[in-house]
Amino acid sequence: MEMSELIGIWLGAFLTLGIISFLYGDNPWYKLCEAIFVGSSAGYWFITLFWDNIYSKFYVGVTQDGNYMLLVGGVLGFLMLMRLISKIGWISRWPLAFVVGAIAGFYLINYFSSNVMYQVNATIMPLFGSGYGDPIFSASFGNVINKIIIAGGTFTGLVYFFFSKEHKGAFGATAKVGIWVIMLTFGASFGYTVMSRMSLLIGRMDFIFGDWLGLIK
Amino acid sequence: MRREIPMFITAVVGVVFVIQYFIPHWPFNQMNAWFSDWFSIISACAIWLGALNLMKISANKVYRKKKEWGYSAVIIACFAITVFIGFKGGESFREAGTGFDWIYRFAYIPLSATMFALLAFFVASASYRAFRARNFEATLLLLAAFFVMFGRVPVGDAVVGWFQNIGLPVPDAIMPSNIATWIMNVINAAGQRAIMIGIALGIVSTSLRIILGIERAHLGGD
Known part of the structure; x- marks a missing residue:
């Protein structure tokens, strides 16, 4: 070594x-x-x-x-650094406005496309078929149940997030199911996060006992 | 003018990014390419601003000999060493065997990985205190977390496998790893989609407000 x-x-x-x-x-x-x-x-x-x-x-x-044309970007970048000088720090708002505008314009379309349209498309699948264009009744029983749970869970979860209407009656009952779905999701996310952190910890222990102390070959 | 010009810049840039999605032709495709290049240059300068501001604050702390100023001196020294070695390395600064790569492998990775790994202990202790099956919703959260964690370690399947080995009719479908996968792929997918769609709609409406100049918080107070 x-x-x-x-x-x-x-x-x-x-x-x-x-x-x-x-x-x-x-x-x-x-x-x-x-x-x-x-x-x-x-x-x-x-x-x-x-x-x-x-x-x-x-x-x-x-x-x-x-x-x-890159010089314009260079000038805007330089103006961003003016934030360090308090007297003329206000000029850094120009490049900041550019960044905010770019992110707003980019997200406006891309988030709507990937996180709304695509997710709705992936949620509403053919019930008895394996996928779009596949023969009907080609999906297994478990697959059908899973699709119902995904579509129903997404819908009830969205209902729970709709606060413009009071959660009462049938709407409230749907929102209640939505809470259950959200709680299960949080639990799963929590478990997943813990396991990913554990994986990092195991990696560090492997470094300490293997690479450093040489106890693990 | 301190507010009007930034608002004008935000509106123009935002509108161009939206239009180029629908009309990917000249001049919008050209403007999109320019804006994307400018964006990456400004982003780099924004990170520089953060780093330089950190140096400014740390240097001030050292100069005024404030409490625990020694750690600020370490911050400045580590920053200066990393930057010096990075500049010295030239364009190929990241290649294996360079000084910068050495810092990355033996300082940056151990520190960042251990910092995140440390969260495992705090999450575990926080969950021990907070996780109580007080009501039905909390029980659902607890069960989902338990099955996901139990299904991701070998002992989970080993326990169920032991029951199968002694002759109990336990189907493979209830193996903890299968339950964890099902929770992640079905229930978690449904909940994540609901959250994702909600967040996306919020981002879309906020973006629209920013582009139209209704939302001006990013411009500051005066």
Whole structure:
């Protein structure tokens, strides 16, 4: 193993244990690791965006490809940095307005298309067929039940989120079923999140006991 | 003018992004390409702004010797080292074997992964305190979480498999892994879709308000 690799593994172990030490309580070792994390993360993104966007896209685009329209983006980007100077900080609203407008315009169409239209399309499927264009009665019994649950669950969930009408009578009963679906969803999401965090923890333990201590071969 | 110009910029950019979806031809396709390039340059500068602001605040803390200023000095030092090595690495800064790659592998990954892994402990302790089957809805949440977690670990299927091995007629369909998959693919899909559609409709209406200039919170107070 190379010396740099060895030093790196020891550094990784020091930082991993430092973060885990927070379980004992807030302590200087954790705070040191936290400060290293904040500083190196900021530096990581600073450099990554410099080479990927500012150099590759802007500098190369203007100087080598002759795309002078990029200068407008460069000027707007520079104006964004004026936020650091309090007297003329207001001018950073221009690039901010550009970003907000771009995101609003982009989301207006794309969210409606992918998160509304596509989801509705995927929810309302042929009941007795496997999919669109397939022969009727080609779906299994379990498949039919699942489609009913998905369509019904989505509908009742949406009814629960509709607050312009009081949740009473048949509407209230539908909203009640919607709550059950939402609670099951939250429970499933919670379980899934816990397991993903556990997976990360296992990865770190594997690093400590395998790469560092060499107890796991 | 401090409000009117930004509102005009927001409206023009927003409208162009909407129109180019329906009319992907000149001049809208050209404007879309320009705006997308500008957007990525401004985004990079926004991240720079955040990093530089962090340095400004940390340097101020060190200069004034405020409480725990030593950690701020560490932040500045780590930032400076990472940036120096990143600039020195040139365009191929990310390639294996470079100093930047070393920082990424042995500092950034251990720190970020452990930070997120730490949440496992806090989520577990929070759930121990908060998870009570007080009513029907809470019980549903508890059951869904239990089956998803139990079905994602080998011991889940091993327990049911043991019952099968001693001769009990336990169908494969109720294997914890199958139940977890069913919950994720059917019930969770339904609930997520309802949430997703609700959020998307909210985003669409908010976007429309921003483009039309009704929503102006992003422009600040004065």
